[in-house]
Amino acid sequence: MGSISDRITEAVMALDGVTSATHRxxxxxxxVKNREIGHxxxxxxxDLPFPKRVRDQLISEGKAQTHHLLKDTGWVSYxxxxxxxxxxxxxxxxxxxxxxxxxxxxMADLQE
Numbered sequence: 001m002g003s004i005s006d007r008i009t010e011a012v013m014a015l016d017g018v019t020s021a022t023h024r025x026x027x028x029x030x031x032v033k034n035r036e037i038g039h040x041x042x043x044x045x046x047d048l049p050f051p052k053r054v055r056d057q058l059i060s061e062g063k064a065q066t067h068h069l070l071k072d073t074g075w076v077s078y079x080x081x082x083x084x085x086x087x088x089x090x091x092x093x094x095x096x097x098x099x100x101x102x103x104x105x106x107m108a109d110l111q112e
Contacts, residue, residue, distance in 0.1 A: 004043040004080055011090045012037075015097050030093065037096040046078045046089045048096050064092060 002010070005028070012018055012030050018037070023029040029039035038048030047067060050058065055074045058064040064076035078089050 004083065004086055005040045007086055008040060008046070008089055008093070012093045012097075015094065017101075018097070032097055032100050035100050037100060038093055043080055045080060046092065048076055048078070048092050050074045050076060050096060050099060054095075054099060058092070063088065 009020065009028060013020060015032065017032050019031050020028050021031070023039045023041075025041070027039055027041040030037050036049060038046055040046050045068070048064070052074045055064070055066075055076050058076055059066060064078050066077070067073060067075035068077045076092070078085070078092060080086075080089065
């Protein structure tokens with residue numbers, strides 16, 4: 001079955017063109033088109049960078065929290081408390097993948 005982070009990593013790495021590297025503060029970070037789509041701090045937390053408008057919507061919908069350190073940026077944090085958090089975090093990585101690879105479409109969807 002694998003750890004929570006292993007299962008998230010497997011799903012994120014299945015996205016076309018995604019690469020991974022060791023994150024400078026530990027864990028693993030994911031990139032597409034030379035841009036970071038987010039990183040995992042083991043089985044504890046995921047951090048993802050979004051445009052501020054997307055971040056604000058995610059926070060207002062309860063899908064993420066303000067980044068634990070970078071509060072005035074587009075970054076969000078998602079605390080992993082168990083297996084129930086795997087799918088919501090994968091959905092955040094998929095959303096950010098779409099923001100980077102098809103920004104116009106995603107931003108138009110957010111307007112609706």
